[in-house]
Structure formats: C-alpha cells, structure tokens
Amino acid sequence: MTRGPAWLALAGCLLGVFMQMLDTTIVNIALPDLTVDLGASTSQQLLVLTVYTLSFACTLLTAATLGGRYGRRRLFVIAMIAFTVTSMLCGLATDPVMLIVFRGAQGISAALMSAQTLALIAALFTRERHGLVFGIYGAVAGMAAILGPVVGGLLVHADVAGWGWRTIFFVNLPLGILACALAWRRLPAALDPDPDRPDIAGMVLSASALFLLLYPLAVGREQQWPPRLWVMLGAAVILSLAFVRQQNRLAARGGTPLLRLDLFASRRFAVGLTMSLMFFSVFAGFFFTVSISAQFGLGYSALRTGLLALPFACGAAVGSVVSPWAVARATAPRVLLGGVLTVGAAFAWIALLLDPSSETLPVVAILAPLVVGGIGTGLFVAPLQAVVLSDTSVETVGSASGTIPTAQQIGASIGLALVTMFFFGQVAGQTDTSVPAVHAELSVALEDSPVNPMFRPAVADRFAWCATEQLTSPHPERPAAGCAGAPTGSAVAAIAAEAQPWTQSAARAVTARTFLCAFRTTLWVLAGLAVGIGMLTMLLHRNDNRPASTMGDGAVEMSSGETPGTIRPGRPRSG
Template sequence: MTQTTDLRGIVPERGTRNGPGGRMLALILLGQFMAILDVNIVNVALPTMRTDLHASGSGLQLVVAGYIISYAVLLITGARLGDIAGHRRMYHLGLASFTVMSLACGLAPSTWPLVAFRFLQGAGAALMTPQVMSMIQRNFAGEARARALGLYSAVIAGGVVVGQAAGGLLVSADLFGTGWRTVFLVNVPIGAALLLAGPRLLPRDESPRGGDLDLPGLATLTPAVLLFVVPLILGHELDWPLWGWLSLAASAAFFAAFVAVERRVAARGRRPLISVRVLRAPRLAPACVALLFGPATWGAFLFTTTLHLQGDLELSPLESGLAFVPSVTAFGLVGLNWRRLPARWQRRAVPSGFALAAAGYLCVGPLADGGAPYLILTAVIGFGLGVMPIIMTVALEHVPAEDAADASGLLLTLMQIGQVTGVATVGTLFLTMAEDGGSTRHAEYGTGWALAAVAGVGAVCALALARGRAEPRAER
C-alpha cells in the first residue's frame, strides 16, 4: 500500500496492533459483520418464510433485494453524510436504525410489511457501513491499513459463513415457535451492545468537512435503480406486462439524467455523488466494472441454490446453510492469504479467479443432485471469487484520504447493485425455469450457464487490472 501525506498525520498510534485502534477496529468491523450477516442469514430462511407467510417468488426476491436496493442507492449518500456530520455520529445513527428495523422485521405480520421494513433496514446499513471503510482509511496507515483491510475482507467472508450456518441453525431450532423470525431478531442484542460500547471506543469526529448533499443526484439515481430492478423481479409472475417494459425504458432515461445531473453539479463546484476526480484514481475505473460482475453471480448463486437445496433436494435449513460453508471458507482463505503471492501474480489472480468461478458455474447443473461433488464445486466457486479483496485493495491503494469516503461508498454501492441485479435477473430466470420445468434441478442448468457467462465477462473486464507492474509500497 502507498501512504499519502494526509494519512501520516492521522493519529498514527491508532494503527498499532495493540493500541486503542485494535478495539476501535473490532467494534466497527462487528457492525460491518452484522450488515453482511443480515444479507446471507435471510437466504437460508426463504423457504420457511414462503410457507409461513404464503409469500410468492417475487415476494421472496423483494425480501432479499429490498434490503440491497436501499443499501446500494444510499451508500454513497451515507458516506457523504459521514464526511459532513462525522463518521462516528453517522455510524451510531445507522446502527440504531438498523437495530430497530431488525426488530420490526422479526415482528412483521405478513410479506409486504416485511419488505417495507427490509428497505428501511437497508437504509440503516447504508448509513453505518460506509463509515467503517472511511474510518479504516483515515485512522490506519501503511501496513496497519493493509492488515485492517485484510480483516475487513475476512469479516465479509465470515459474515457469509456464519450467515448461512447460523440461519440454518436458528430456523431449524424454531426457538419458541419463532421460525424464520430469529434470523432478524438475532441482530437486536448485538446492535444494542455495540451502541453501548461505541461512545467509549470510537474516536471523536475531528473537524467534519461540512458541505452539502447531492440531492438532485440522489433524486435521479434512486428511481433509475428501482425502475430497473422492480420489473425484473415482478415480471415473471405478472406475465411481463407492458408497464414493466415501460419501466425499464424509463430506467434508462433516469440513468441518462443522472449522468447529466452529476456533470452539472460538478460544473457548479459542488460534490456530486460520483466524483470524476475519484474515478480518475489509477485502476479505480476497471476495478469498479469488475466489482459489478463478481457480486452479481454470488448473490444470484446464494438465492437460487438455497431454493434448490431446500426444494428438490429436500435438505433442512441447517443442512442447506452448511452446504455453503466450503464456498465461503475458500473465499475467506484467499482474502486472508493473497498477499503471500509474488507481487507480479497478485493482479493476474483477478481475471484467473473470475475464470475459475465461471468454470465452476458451468458445473452447477450437472452436479445438481448434491453430495460431495457439489460441496467441492461450491469451494471452487468461492476460491475463484475470493479475489474480490484484491480488487478492492488495488482500487483504494492510490486514493488519498480526502477522497476515502467517496471511493469506499462508490465501491460498496457497485457491489450491492451487482448483487441486486444478479438476484433480479438470474433469480427470475431460475424461478421461471423451475415453474416451466416443474423442477429446480432443471432450473439449475440454465442458472449455471447464465452465471458462467456473467463471470466470464467479469474475467475479461478484470484483465485491465492485471496489466502493468505492481506499484512499490511506500516506506513506513
């Protein structure tokens, strides 16, 4: 990692392994862990939720995607609010909102209130999680920052592992007859504990930058994403009505308007949601493209495979959750150990990883009967997608501290938009094929080919990251 002049002046003792920075890092990463956990713990509960709430396939997609949509759309705004009002303050506000909405989700009486609470829960996560990356960027430097980012990647992988296993365990245990509700209620005591510890462990906000929000950008980006995702989710159950196609066309118009609005905001000397200056950082633009495709395949793979494992294969929620452990364990191992590779191999690992994941997805259909080969297959996919932390590190290594909030918000937004697009498109393909063929095994073939195609495109885009030589690290 390179080290900028700005970073050297940011309380260096916080970056030591044994100093107060260790406790601060543990607290903010636990908040990040809870947000990631909530995405993945819900997947395992979907079949039980479908039975208990009589939810449709599109209703289940919205339970998953509703959280991710609001999370994705508001992440950059959440990062900007951290700059304006203070990262500590926004972390606490987001954590409190997330915790309250987790309680509301756990008590939801039917599908549509649950979907609404999930949107609001995602908004809380969007306030909280950008502060994690920003506080790491601002409070850690050199190798300490590299270690912190490595732990950040491990937390993301760990949230997936624990989410799948804990979701299955909680649903199978059916504590006090609560069934799927515990996958949301488990957040409440964790969030309360973090809120109590935060005032003592988080550093005080030092001179927030001030400024204003890009409300015109937010007002055009939000409908652009919603108009794109909602018809993809609802279309297959409503027989692709005319309004869905009109919605997709309107989405394209809103995305064009968003670009025009952002240019106008920048021309007036204000800070747009997506800054051209941030995009000009070395290798950030190709990293952004790659970060759309990897999470798209991963989110869709979790959604469709869970329905298959608890559908045709008739696995219990716990068994289906544990089936993902090899995949996310492999993801975590790569994320924690990729720095051991020679420098010239590190960037080349990104397109290679995407290609490996694509090869694994091609085997999803032929190995859909489950068993040990299927578990090995999930590990291969996780090993391939384990290169995601490399992409994030390469993207951020030349971003100065003053742009940390914008860069982290942009990267996290793209990852979430990738996930929701994967669930909406490939998830719809799976549900349509399962309904037409009367079998989730049949649907797994089409899903595997679609996921392989997306991962293949990601591999081609990631070739730009593999070009050139690795930059030397700055002296500590």
C-alpha cells in the same frame, strides 16, 4: 490512534459489516417458514427478499456524503442503533406488510452504516496497513454473505424459545450492542473540515434512478413484465443521464457532487468497480440457484440447504487468509485473475458432476468444488477493495468508499433478477424433455397399481398436463390451478387416491430432474461470466504517470502524499 484501540474499533466496524451482509442472504432460507406463519403472497415474499437490497442500494451514495458532513463516527453509530432496532421490529412483525416496511428501513440503516465503513477503516490505520485491513474487510463481507444460508438454516432449525424464523432477526440485537460498544469511543470523528451543502438534487436523482432500475428487475418475472415496468426502466435511463449531467455541472461550478465522476478517470477504479459489480452478480446468482434447486427442486429442509454453503464458506476463509500473502508475491491483478478463474472452474466442476437423472445432489462429490469455489472467492474479494481505492485521495476516498458497496448491491440485485429469469426460463424449457420422459415412466409404473387399466392413460396424461402447467408458470414452485387438493367427484377421487403413491413419486422425479437440468445450465453460464470477469483484470495495469507501488500491496495511495488518516483526525478517542 494507538494500536489496541484501532483494532478494537476495526472489530466494531467489521461486526457492522458482518450484520449488513448476513442479512442480504439469511432471509432466503427462512422464507418458506415466514410465508406460512405470516400468510405472505408470492409478490410479498419477493418484496421481503428484495426490499432490503433495494433500499440499501438506493441510499448508499447519499449516505457517503452525509457521513462527511455530519461525522462518519456519529452516523455509523446512529445507523448501527437503527439497524439493531429495525431488526428487532422485523422479528416482531405480525403481517407481511409490516415485515416489508421494516426490512426497507433495515436496508436504509445498513446503507448509512456501510457507506462510512471503508473511510473509517482508512482513517484508523496508516497506509502501510491498508492492504491488510482492507483484505480483512473484504473477507468478512464475503464470509457473512456466504454464511447467511448456514446461519439461517441453523437458527430456523434450532427454533430458540419457539421463535422460529424470527431468530434470524433477533440475533442482530447482541451483535449490534457489541459493535456500538466497540466503535463509539474508538473511531475517529472523520468530519470533512469544510463540508459543502448537501447535493439534494443528486440524492433525489440517484435514488429515483436506482429504484426505477432495480424494482422492475426484482418483480418483472413474477408479474410477467407488464408495460408499466418497461416504462419504469425507460425512466431509469433518463434519470441516470440527468444525474450524470447534474453531477458534471455541479463539479464545474466548484461544488461537491454526490458521485465524483473524475474517479472514473482512474482505470483501476473504473475496472475494479465493474469487476465488483459483475462478481457480486455472479455470487448472488449462484447462491440463489443452489437454494432454489435444493429447497423447491429436491425438497431439502432449510438446515440441509443452508449447510450446502458451509464448504464454500470454509474455502472462502482459507482464500481470505492466503490472499494478502499471495498479493505480496504475485501482485493484486494476478491474484484477482487466479481467484475468479478458480471460482469459474469450481462452477464448471459442479456442473460436470450433476446428473439430473439421479434426482439428487451428489453432496459428497461436490464438497471439493464447493471448497475450491470458496477459496477462489476469498482470493478475489479480499484484495478487491484496496485495488478499487488505490488511486483515491483524501478528498475522494469518502465518495469512492460509498460507491463500492453501491456497486456491490446493484450487482447483487441485477444478478439475482437476471439469473432468476434465466433459471426459471431453463426450468420451463426443460419440460419438453423431462415431462415426456417421466410421463412414459409413470405409464409403465401404473401397470403395477390398483388403478383400472381403462383409466391409467388418463391418469398419466393428467399428470403430464399438471406438471407442464406448473413448471412453465411464473411460480413453478407451487402446483398449477386445478391440480392441487383432492379431485371433485367420488369416482375421480377414488382413482386419484389409488394412483397417488405413483403420481407423487413421478412429481418428485420430474421436479428434481427439471430443476437440476436448469441448475446445471445456469452453472455453465456463471462459469463463463467468471472467465469474463477474469479478462477484465488485464486492464488493471499501472496508470500513466502514477507509481505502481500500490498494486503490489493493495495499499490505498493518496495523490497528495497523505493517508486517509488525515481525514479530520484531530479528535479520535482512544477510549
């Protein structure tokens, strides 16, 4: 393919990547607004957030196989159209169940599109350009996820045509049309020359195992881990083992398994995939804690919360641009190590700057560590795709390219679930110190209130009880039962009204201090995990009996000496 059409086709692919990753984080910011508009319950709110990544992760491996059989260009464009249509349907939803169903369909179409992207990009360019184009791919994917809160906050605040939160879905319509126009005539067909029968058993086993793993993690804290969720986790382990055995047996019979387990014989692939899974766990956990601390802990608006991600996004853009230059001079493993350690250092820096007693985020002070964290993210994410794919061949690149986004989505889902449990565990634990401290301050403050001195201790005690019940519940973002609304009884209501300015101030104080303490502790844990990911880069040395050239430029090396461009390039259309 000539240079111009190839780059235009790449732009179409990258628009698809941008839309997929944007929708993994954009809904977080709009959740309070859509909850009020649609009347969503707590469990429905959680499903609106998680059903997209659940369906995304469960479909990816199957989607990679289908692309080779039916044509990656054809499936990419069909999935792009489906993604655009389901986005519109999400924006038109009139109740929570409808939105959840369309979000699930949106995740499936995103997976069908995502699984084709890396193989199509590899087929568009020669091996010499793979380091560059895969770096661009990684940068776009990372930037889109980072920009999700920013774009979401701006769209909700703008309230275009009175659509409110619905604009976060409608924005995909022009992007989807443009991506289809760029991709359809310019992408290679990318058909496998002799496709095997679809691995139906592998599709069912993998999708079922992933669902049974990710669903309990997504809803466990909110549902307080009933026995059925533990049964689902146990079934996930059994089905995963059955999937591995089935894949090995299919490969031994000469069939084409859904997941090429021989890929894991490559240390670069296995370690790189593990690093990708862990990093996206940390990434998702960080942005969750920022969003929840700002919106529920400090009462920030959607726009103000979203703008907190902007310095990080700017830093990520710089890191992504610098990354190819750094890889060419220092090798990919060293750049990966430097990038992830920079992220960890930024998290620790923010933790050191936080002072829960101030009851606010020091926005000006944390701008620098946010930018530094973004730079580290750009340095890490941009070359990671090429490192993971560096040992693949023309026969395995399709399976490998579907495995990478699967690992990323599983990592984000697991990370979000585990960090959620840890963070709210910290929120509950911090009440042992924050509630008594604010209780004492409220007792003193009430001395200047019109509340009868006889009732002041009761007011302070009632406040402490309600604060503890709320912050230690599965839903610390909403008042405890019996603590919301006006009290019954004229005498009690009169006392509550007199004390309200002081109790409201105390409520803001205890919530802010508790959430900031939990945020600070979580940041230290995420910083430690980043250091752990950095240690894994030590394992990315050259495999035995393989040339080391790919580690210098991040190019995808073909064991046969061919490039991925040989994947059925016979009929690429240059448009």
